[in-house]
Amino acid sequence: MSEDEILRLIGRHLPHSTATVPTGDDSAILSPVGDIAVSTDILVEGVHFRTDWSTGADVGWRCVMQNVADAAAMGARPMSLVVALTIPDYVDPSWIEDFARGLGQACDHVAQQTGPIAIDGGDMSRGPVITASATVLGDMEGRTPILRSGAQPGERLVHCGNLGASAHGLALLTAGRSGSHTSLFTRPVPPVRQALTIPATAMMDVSDGLVRDCRRLASASGVAIDLDTELVRAASSPGVTLTEALTGGEDHGFLATVPDTCPPGWRTVGTVAVGHGVTVDGGQPDTLGGWDHFDTGS
Amino acid sequence: MSEDEILRLIGRHLPHSTATVPTGDDSAILSPVGDIAVSTDILVEGVHFRTDWSTGADVGWRCVMQNVADAAAMGARPMSLVVALTIPDYVDPSWIEDFARGLGQACDHVAQQTGPIAIDGGDMSRGPVITASATVLGDMEGRTPILRSGAQPGERLVHCGNLGASAHGLALLTAGRSGSHTSLFTRPVPPVRQALTIPATAMMDVSDGLVRDCRRLASASGVAIDLDTELVRAASSPGVTLTEALTGGEDHGFLATVPDTCPPGWRTVGTVAVGHGVTVDGGQPDTLGGWDHFDTGS
Numbered sequence: 001m002s003e004d005e006i007l008r009l010i011g012r013h014l015p016h017s018t019a020t021v022p023t024g025d026d027s028a029i030l031s032p033v034g035d036i037a038v039s040t041d042i043l044v045e046g047v048h049f050r051t052d053w054s055t056g057a058d059v060g061w062r063c064v065m066q067n068v069a070d071a072a073a074m075g076a077r078p079m080s081l082v083v084a085l086t087i088p089d090y091v092d093p094s095w096i097e098d099f100a101r102g103l104g105q106a107c108d109h110v111a112q113q114t115g116p117i118a119i120d121g122g123d124m125s126r127g128p129v130i131t132a133s134a135t136v137l138g139d140m141e142g143r144t145p146i147l148r149s150g151a152q153p154g155e156r157l158v159h160c161g162n163l164g165a166s167a168h169g170l171a172l173l174t175a176g177r178s179g180s181h182t183s184l185f186t187r188p189v190p191p192v193r194q195a196l197t198i199p200a201t202a203m204m205d206v207s208d209g210l211v212r213d214c215r216r217l218a219s220a221s222g223v224a225i226d227l228d229t230e231l232v233r234a235a236s237s238p239g240v241t242l243t244e245a246l247t248g249g250e251d252h253g254f255l256a257t258v259p260d261t262c263p264p265g266w267r268t269v270g271t272v273a274v275g276h277g278v279t280v281d282g283g284q285p286d287t288l289g290g291w292d293h294f295d296t297g298s
Numbered sequence: 299m300s301e302d303e304i305l306r307l308i309g310r311h312l313p314h315s316t317a318t319v320p321t322g323d324d325s326a327i328l329s330p331v332g333d334i335a336v337s338t339d340i341l342v343e344g345v346h347f348r349t350d351w352s353t354g355a356d357v358g359w360r361c362v363m364q365n366v367a368d369a370a371a372m373g374a375r376p377m378s379l380v381v382a383l384t385i386p387d388y389v390d391p392s393w394i395e396d397f398a399r400g401l402g403q404a405c406d407h408v409a410q411q412t413g414p415i416a417i418d419g420g421d422m423s424r425g426p427v428i429t430a431s432a433t434v435l436g437d438m439e440g441r442t443p444i445l446r447s448g449a450q451p452g453e454r455l456v457h458c459g460n461l462g463a464s465a466h467g468l469a470l471l472t473a474g475r476s477g478s479h480t481s482l483f484t485r486p487v488p489p490v491r492q493a494l495t496i497p498a499t500a501m502m503d504v505s506d507g508l509v510r511d512c513r514r515l516a517s518a519s520g521v522a523i524d525l526d527t528e529l530v531r532a533a534s535s536p537g538v539t540l541t542e543a544l545t546g547g548e549d550h551g552f553l554a555t556v557p558d559t560c561p562p563g564w565r566t567v568g569t570v571a572v573g574h575g576v577t578v579d580g581g582q583p584d585t586l587g588g589w590d591h592f593d594t595g596s
Contacts, residue, residue, distance in 0.1 A: 020333055021443050025518075026371035026502050027335035027436060029443045035318055036334060037325035038418055040380040040433060044425045073324035082338040084382075084431035120336055127342045128426045133382035135338060135433035138325060145319050145327045204324050220323075 001093050003124055009093060010100035010122075015107045017118035019080070028120035030080055030137065037076035037138035037145070041066045045130040049186075053173050056095040058186040059132060060102025067136035068110050068117070069190035069205040069252035075146040076138025077196060078110055080120045083134045086127025096124075099132070113193040150202035151221035151257040157270035158262050160194045161253015163210065164245035165237040171244065184237065190252040194265050200256035209247040211285050213255055214270070214278045221257075224275030226282060228268075235267035246280065299391050301422055307391060308398035308420075313405045315416035317378070326418035328378055328435065335374035335436035335443070339364045343428040347484075351471050354393040356484040357430060358400025365434035366408050366415070367488035367503040367550035373444040374436025375494060376408055378418045381432045384425025397430070411491040448500040449519035449555040455568035456560050458492045459551015461508065461530070462538035469542065482535065488550040492563050498554035507545040509583050511553055512568070512576045519555075522573030524580060526566075533565035544578065 021029035043049060043066070049059055068078040083103065087096060107117050151157075162184055169185030172178070190205060202221055206213050210227065218225045229242060236245040255269075262268045278285060319327035341347060341364075347357055366376040381401065385394060405415050449455075460482055467483030470476070488503060500519055504511050508525065516523045527540060534543040553567075560566045576583060 021372075021445065025443075025446050026368040027337035027374065027434070029372065029374075029438065030334045030336060032330075032334060036328045036330060036435070038328060038378065038380055038433075038435060039325035040382045040419055040421050042382040042384065042421045042423050042431070044384055044423045046426075047424050070324040074319075074327065076325065076327075080336065082336055082433050084338045084340040084433075086340065086342055086429055121338055123338050123340045123431070125340050125342045126345050127429060128344075131384055131425060131429055131431075133340070133421065133429075133431040135336075135380050135382075136325070137334070137336060137435075140327065145323075147319065148323050 006093055006096055006124065009097045013097065013100040013104040014119045015104055015111065015117070017120055018116045019118065019120050023121045030120065032079065032139040034140040034142040037071045037074045037140060038135065039067060039070035040133060040135040041070065042131060042133035054186045056098030057102030057105065060099040061106040061187050063132045063134050064103055064106035064110070065188050065190055066207065066252055067134045068192060071136045071138025072190060072192045072195035073203050073205040073254060074138060075143050075196060076140050077114050078117050078136055078192065079139045080118055080137040081134050082121035083119060083132060084123045086125050086131045088128055088130065089126065091130060110192055114196055146200050146203040148202055148204050148217050148220035151217060151223050151272050152201060153223055153272055153274045155201060155257040155259055155272040156262060156268055157225055157272060158256050158258055158266040159235050159253055159269045160191045160266045161206065162189065162237045162251050163235050163253055164240035164248045164251065166250040167244040167248020168237065168240045188250060188252045191254065195254045198256055198258065198263050198266065200258055203254055203256040206251055206253050206255050208249045211246050211278055217255060218276060218278055222276065224273045224277055225270055226273060226279045227270040229281050231267065231269045235269050246285065304391055304394055304422065307395045311395065311398040311402040312417045313402055313409065313415065315418055316414050317416065317418050321419045328418065330377065330437040332438040332440040335369045335372045335438060336433065337365060337368035338431060338433040339368065340429060340431035352484045354396030355400030355403065358397040359404040359485050361430045361432050362401055362404035362408070363486050363488055364505065364550055365432045366490060369434045369436030370488060370490045370493040371501050371503040371552060372436060373441050373494060373501070374438050375412050376415050376434055376490065377437045378416055378435040379432050380419035381417060381430060382421040384423050384429045386426055386428065387424065389428060408490055412494055444498050444501040446500055446502050446515050446518035449515060449521050449570050450499060451521055451570055451572045453499060453555040453557055453570040454560060454566055455523060455570060456554050456556055456564040457533050457551055457567045458489045458564045459504065460487065460535045460549050461533050461551055462543035462546045462549065463535040464548040465542040465546020466535065466538045486548060486550045489552065489563070493552045496554055496556065496561050496564065498556055501552055501554040504549055504551050504553050506547045509544050509576055515553060516574060516576055520574065522571045522575055523568055524571060524577045525568040527579050529565065529567045533567050544583065
């Protein structure tokens, strides 16, 4: 099958684009109404997913969602994605079509929350394993970006999303069990609309675990964060263990700080104080490190 | 080495960013002055490059240039790139640092032609081979995008760049020869400034071979294109064969159509006529197909 034939196969699953010039030329042309948020994330077979656990559509879904979460975490409306794929010889064109179906389903889901989003470009090559790297463009629509560095002592730390669900789903899959919870690993659902409406002073998406990502937010803001395990348990998805909630990555929920009350749909999980670093119930979170996909363990 | 340590290693080679919010948060925030061009391209070890022929810096250079050419081919000023890398266990951090050096060198080269460009984000993961996928953002700066579909019968087909040089360099490397020409394969130099100043009716970058890319331009514009081999020879880089000039990909020169005279720095290579398809000296270009990295030969 030629690249052109595969592109036709893919095309019918992708959402209609609102690009000024759609994909098909050297670049697509987009017309945002404000500043642009840009971020890129990669998924690698055998590192981030296994083809016996995730269908092509699952990988496509996750490819969209993990990128969309990065744009929304700035307060930007996800408007566009480009996707670069590598495909081994043993992968059937039907897998690629299924991947495109997942891209389309995820875009539809996001579109229902925050408005049109499309796949405005891509590239494809042979390679020894499946890799899917995507870049998201988000439209600030005149809003001010919400950075990780805006948290102030005295503020409330809040979370929105399926805390610990991805790690719990992965644990079930690893144990050879199936069920609806496993889809929280294979198909994360970042609550994009909530990220775009919260009056947050700081925000980020939880991609590497609550404790680890709290460290990043605390470090960027020059503050201390204390997580309350009772609140974290209450904010977790059903069935999730405390360890999964504190260290599990890739839920792509949102972590934010707010000056006053907890907004509807969000859950308070901790507090911001003068100082630095992250504590759990006032103590050290020992080995609760979270994920570093690149760290070789040294 | 952790991802954070590698990022520090990389950072010192990258150009200063003019982003409103630089990389380091969930997304970088850019503030273009017009519409945005977006395009993505991937390089895979063993498919697009070999580590015994290309250094890390060469791969970084090419990663920037092939993407930059896609933005410039629309008439957009390349302003920003994000890069996603996969790295096998056997690759040393020094290779990654060298790759970053090549990114920086290429950005410097582009910046001297058309103004500041930066690496505004990235992602990194383990993987079985080196892959580098980049996304470029180009700023239309209020100009109208130059599409592939704008060519009119009677116009002149012009080219700017090192026509056939990449294929010639590859042929030398394949034959076990070295020398300065090989760098035209490992380090393509798209003439970005010329692409941003030509009053073209249609334009694209030559990434898959002159004949093949002419077919795309002819098809998009609904016109016929005739290439003149005498003019193609004259427009080619020194030492390049006619076959290399007609079919060699990845020079990332620019192909454009203009109503009148050939602009300075460009070379006329053919004519646009009523009809469809591409002819060479009025006849069929038989097997001069150009490149399809995904085509398995079926």
